[in-house]
Amino acid sequence: MxxxxxxxxxxxxxxxxxxxxxxxxxxxxxxxxxxxxxxxxxxxxxxxxxxxxxxxxxxxxxxxxxxxxxxxxxxxxxxxxxxxVYHVTDLPVLLALAAGACLAGAVVAVLRGRRSADGRPARQARRAFLMGGAGLVLGTASGLSGGLVDRQRRASMARGERERQAAVRAPGARRRITDGAVRVFPIHTGDTIVTYGQFYGGLDGWEGLNGYVRTLVDKAQIAVPVHAYLIDHPRHGLMLVDTGVNWEQAHDHDGYYGLTSRLLTERDEYRMTAGQDLRVRLARLGYAAEEITTVFLTHVHDDHAGGLRYLPRATVVLDRRDWEHGVLYPHSFGLVKENLSFPAFDSGAFGPFPGSQDHFGDSSVILLPTPGHSPGHMCVLLRLDSGGVLFMGDTLYTLPHLATDQVRQMTIGGQDTVRQIEAARRVQRLLASDPGVVPLFAHDNTRYQFDLVASAFADGAPGEAGLRELRRGMESVLTSDWRLRPGHAPRFVAPASGTGLGKVAFG
Ligand SMILES: [Zn+2]
Known part of the structure; x- marks a missing residue:
């Protein structure tokens, strides 16, 4: 022994x-x-x-x-x-656990009382009585607190609903334009708080497990936008590329996520104003969430899948490898589980991509596998009359990331890193081969997104001139061999107060 x-x-x-x-x-x-x-x-x-x-x-x-x-x-x-870690929704569970422990203690006392001799049974009976009583009181408290917690959550949801209604009615909303053109609208659904290194440190050791541990420990944080994109297509109806974050993720983070994901995520991971809610943004563009027929999900991560809960009727198109092996948060997928569609990627090679999926069979939407950031990540190419738009998902976070040898986001490590860089190179080759195509990013926090994309897509249809303007914007940051031009390298600027969020400066 x-x-x-x-x-x-x-x-x-x-x-x-x-x-x-x-x-x-x-x-x-x-x-x-x-x-x-x-x-x-x-x-x-x-x-x-x-x-x-x-x-x-x-x-x-x-x-x-x-x-x-x-x-x-x-x-x-x-x-x-x-x-x-505690969240008010845990209270009924904690009370129920305490009640269970007391009742178990009471049972033990009863059994001991039976077995022991003189004097002891009375003491054990008293103990059993007290513990049983405490168990019943705690059990009742658990039931009652469940009701209270529920009411509190409903009140907070109702408050959010009032804020969102006010945001829908605020001045500046537009009417839908129906002139037969394909339209694309960037939808900024709030911000996500990330460590600077996770975003820009891929070449400074932010890779694999090491990178993940650093995201936990490093407090050099920045806020970056989360973008989804709405497509209004004359033949194929209303579609979304990604869905952004939902209201509950941003405003009831602890209640939304279960204990384990709550342990491993930050409480203030997302920020969203009422005006940034997906439903509000759609309404202000003249659309309704119920009208969306197709969602192309570049990958299953939660800052891309959160809005799915508002789209119960949409067909959700995603790579099967992501569904089977990706990091899934079931909360976001609960309503759409029956509406999934997995592309076969059997439409043949497409430019530098060995496989592709011509989703509607008319070359209007081409799905391109770009695994690496997640097992089944894909990019989406949308054809416009005047050119095309390449939705990047998280293959590359921002425009400067196209300079893959100088700026890199955190990667998973091993073969996944190799795959992601390979995907980035294919994207570079595709953009180089077709000067009419512009990249649109999910998390671009540069002038490209906030000035150029915002103005080119202000009415959804950039036209040839708008796309040319965007390509010029891209070429003012990147050389033709995908290097950054001077003045565009990112660097972290710590917050003046010493704590809180930092900023990214380019220079
Ligand atoms: Zn993302």
Missing amino acids: GPVLKVLGRVGVVVLGLAIVAVWLVLRLKGVPVPVLVTYGLVLTGLGCGLLWPRALGGRARRRTPAFFGVAAGLGTLGLYLAV
């Missing part, structure tokens, strides 16, 4: 060490102050020592110490959970 115990003890130390590191990372991500982190680390270390080497303590302490440290560590963890 001795050696086995020794091995188990060592495994225990490793597991404990990993647990401490994992908890530390989560707490760091949540911005918990360092003194609290240190205290918590000490409590957990104490637990480890007490459990693994109780002999060192001797006597009565030897028997009691493990229990003492266990309770201390348990209470410490609970306290930190309440302070850091």
